[in-house]
Amino acid sequence: MIWDFIQNQILGMKWLNELVQNLLTLLGIDVTSRLGGSISFFIYDVIKISILLFVLVFIISYVQSYFPPEKSKKIMGRFKGLWARIIGALLGTVTPFCSCSSIPLFMGFTTAGLPLGVTFSFLISSPMVDLGSLVLLTSIFGWKIAVSYVIVGLVIAVLGGTIIEKLHLENQVADFIRNAKKINTVLPSDELSQKERFKSALDSVLQTLKKVFPYILIGVAIGAVVHNWIPQKWIENVLGSKNPFGVILAAVCGVPMYADIFGCIPIAESLLAKGALLGVVLSFMMAVTTLSLPSMIMLSKAIKPKLLGVFVSICTLGIIIVGYVFNLVQGFLIV
Numbered sequence: 001m002i003w004d005f006i007q008n009q010i011l012g013m014k015w016l017n018e019l020v021q022n023l024l025t026l027l028g029i030d031v032t033s034r035l036g037g038s039i040s041f042f043i044y045d046v047i048k049i050s051i052l053l054f055v056l057v058f059i060i061s062y063v064q065s066y067f068p069p070e071k072s073k074k075i076m077g078r079f080k081g082l083w084a085r086i087i088g089a090l091l092g093t094v095t096p097f098c099s100c101s102s103i104p105l106f107m108g109f110t111t112a113g114l115p116l117g118v119t120f121s122f123l124i125s126s127p128m129v130d131l132g133s134l135v136l137l138t139s140i141f142g143w144k145i146a147v148s149y150v151i152v153g154l155v156i157a158v159l160g161g162t163i164i165e166k167l168h169l170e171n172q173v174a175d176f177i178r179n180a181k182k183i184n185t186v187l188p189s190d191e192l193s194q195k196e197r198f199k200s201a202l203d204s205v206l207q208t209l210k211k212v213f214p215y216i217l218i219g220v221a222i223g224a225v226v227h228n229w230i231p232q233k234w235i236e237n238v239l240g241s242k243n244p245f246g247v248i249l250a251a252v253c254g255v256p257m258y259a260d261i262f263g264c265i266p267i268a269e270s271l272l273a274k275g276a277l278l279g280v281v282l283s284f285m286m287a288v289t290t291l292s293l294p295s296m297i298m299l300s301k302a303i304k305p306k307l308l309g310v311f312v313s314i315c316t317l318g319i320i321i322v323g324y325v326f327n328l329v330q331g332f333l334i335v
Contacts, residue, residue, distance in 0.1 A: 011139035013048045020044045038224040045220045045266050049136065050213070054205055056135055060094060061204035065197040076114055082162065088118040089157035092125030093150070102126035103298050110302075111177055117165025121157045124315060127289045129153035140269050144333045148326070149282060156286075156318040163314055164307070172307035212263065219263030226270035239276035246280040247323035251316060254287030255296075264288050278330040283323030290315050 008014045020043050021031045030036045079087050092102070106123040110116065129150045137146035170178070192200065226235070239246045264285045272281050291312060300308055326333070 016048055017044045034228045037228040041224040041227050042220050049216055052136055057205045057208045058201050060131055061201040062197055065192055065200050084118045085121040085158050085161040088121035089125040089154045092122045093129050107177055107302050115165055116170055117161040120164045121161030124160050125154055125157035128286055136265050152322045160314045169307045172304040174302050215263035220266040223266030223270040232274045236275035239280045247283045247320055250280045250284035251287040251319050254284045255291045277327045279323035279326030282326050283319050286319045
């Protein structure tokens with residue numbers, strides 16, 4: 001009962017949904033109609049995601065103030081082999097970045113001399129899974145789906161980094177990165193005060209909201225349309241059990257889009273409610289956050305075509321396999 005209260009009222013903010021519906025009803029808007037339902041869905045999801053995003057990014061950024069990039073590089077440098085790739089993937093979970101924001105940090109880690117497998121494990125996990133996605137997914141889909149999503153994301157990141165490292169593709173990194181002067185990993189001697197950490201975390205929240213809020217609006221708007229205007233039969237026929245290629249279609253459709261996990265979740269919520277299979281929905285989310293076209297264009301400036309092709313192939317294959325696995329275990333994860 002305590003967990004249900006946390007999931008429904010604190011993370012899911014059902015009280016906010018009821019409040020929005022009551023206020024719209026007072027204004028004469030029929031929330032049971034398509035238009036009224038769309039308006040209610042839009043207002044509720046935008047406010048809920050924005051509140052959760054504000055709190056999560058603030059907490060994560062405050063914790064990160066104790067681990068500047070220099071310290072992160074030094075910590076990662078202590079580990080070797082598989083453990084190093086696991087640490088790289090886990091580091092990605094505490095960086096609330098979209099794929100395009102992760103690439104400069106990936107370049108910095110590579111320039112600093114970290115193994116290619118470690119930097120790619122970070123590059124895969126950073127946009128795909130983070131603590132924010134864990135909380136948001138829990139608030140909408142429940143803890144089983146949220147935890148499963150994060151675990152498989154980390155597995156893809158570690159396996160992807162392992163394969164890339166075993167292929168010895170270091171010469172496929174752009175020359176200006178390979179030949180760059182190694183970044184100094186000496187830790188700064190001055191420590192931030194609590195006031196400075198608080199201000200830094202707040203600035204990070206504002207910058208993140210400024211960057212992702214337009215995509216939240218777009219994602220929630222698309223979710224509202226799917227939720228209230230697209231017939232359920234259409235979704236079931238295209239993305240349901242009747243279409244064995246639904247996972248592949250979802251992964252391919254997700255690539256041209258550019259959004260982060262916060263903009264994808266409202267769309268995923270609506271698709272799942274309309275009858276799309278769980279694996280299809282999660283494949284779509286992973287493809288959007290990890291393989292968006294803008295981020296691939298940016299990444300192509302940092303690595304050569306062969307390595308880019310290997311990276312895209314590994315991520316695409318992993319996402320598709322995970323999608324079909326989730327389809328098989330959907331009955332267990334969704335109660």
